[in-house]
Amino acid sequence: MTANALLDLQALDVETRQLNHRRAALEQRTKLDEALAEQARRQVEIDTVAAARLEVSSRQKKVEADAQLVSDKADADESKLYGGEVTGLKDLEALQHEIAMLRERQSGFEDLALEAMMEAEELQGQVASLEGARAAIDDVIAGLREEIAQAEEEIDVQLAAVAAKRTEVAATADPDLAAEYERREPAFGASTVVRFDGSNCTGCPSSMPAMEVDRIKHLDGDAPADCQECGRIVLR
């Protein structure tokens, strides 16, 4: 039955299109896009806080080095003070004064180093908590990818079954008619092959002119006809 074969081909093509659409429009894809965007946002946050932490750490190292430098200088002065190299009273007083100044500066640098260390710890805590949140999103993404892969696999099995059935049906169709159908299908889709209901082509948007009705009614045999109005294949 050539006519039925055409309708079957059309039904199978509709099914293929629906399956492909379902595959492309899986709701998990939207969720995945959202999760990926959130992952990227969180990564930016992590990078920003981590950069701030690095900056604070290098500030800490710098003031620690400054404290060490000043401390070394004060140590050297103290050696001088107690080593007996300096004997003049005024020189001794000046040295003591300088040592006091240096110790004060050292203490100032040490306070800054402590502040920076605490700030760095606080930022490190923020990084850890942000990384925890990012890990949760990573899990969501992995889960969605798995769901998508599974859904795709299921749809692909159905697509393969439809394709196999289509090959079977196509083998039973009249080759010329099948070629005609293939040629028109991209334009007409699910209504490439339509029925003639006795007075109209069911694919035509408006009524068929009487002359065209008459022509189709009086065609020889029962082979499908072309609708001169809309260009569809009309089964009689």
Ligand SMILES: [Zn+2]
């Ligand atoms: Zn028509």
